[in-house]
Structure formats: structure tokens, C-alpha cells
Amino acid sequence: QVQPVESGGGLVQAGGSLRLSCAASGRTFINYAMGWFRQAPGKEREFVAAISGSDGSTSYADSVKGRFTISRDNAENTVYLQMNSLKPEDTAVYYCAVRAASRISAAAINYAYWGQGTQVTVSS
DSSP, X not given: OOEXXXXXXXXXXXXXXXXXXXXXXXXXXXTSOEEEEEEOTTSOOEEEEEEOSSSOOEEEXXXXXXXXXXXXXXXXXXXXXXXXXXXXXXXXXXXXXXXXXXXXXOOGGGOOEEOOOEEEEEEO
């Protein structure tokens, strides 16, 4: 059974930084795309960033471009989300997801495995 586990969330002031990690156990994800999504209270889950399982290409939501960076360490089966210049509107539960395919997708329905989420709170 595949199980992504997120860590690194917390409380930070606006303008600060956090680094989220997602360690995926159960099998090797070297060829699988991995993504980050987030869900704020009362809102739909939304795409944040994704990284390809083949060539390392990345994709970002417009709201985080230039501030967030997704990366992966295949040897450690881990994906990271470096979040800089955080804003109060970034407050949400952040979820790591694994897609059983190498190509990037921004659609949550295309991801088969999900973590439990980690809370990120940005104070103004």
C-alpha cells in the first residue's frame, strides 16, 4: 500500500518561509509524478505544484509562482515544497499526492494516493 506522509507545516508570519516534506512509503516513486494541493476552510481543494516523474519538469499555480519551489529526491522517495514570501491567503491544509503516471497533472482526480495533510498557518 502506498502512503505519502507530509511534515513541516506550522505557524509563520507573513513574509516568512516554510519547507514541507512528503515521504512516500510502499514502493519506489521514481517514475511517478508528485504534487502538492491545499485546502483552506470553506474552499475547494486546489492545485499548488507538481513535478514530473520522468524529466523533473514542474508546474505551479499562478498564485504561488515565483514564491514556491517543488523538488524531489528520488533516492529518498521524498518530494519537497519550499514556500517563501508566505501570505495569509496561503493558510490551508497542504496535501501531498502521488500520481501513478510520470506526467504532471493539476487535476486532483488524477492522483491515486494522498497524505493526511499538514496545516500551514500564515499570520498577518
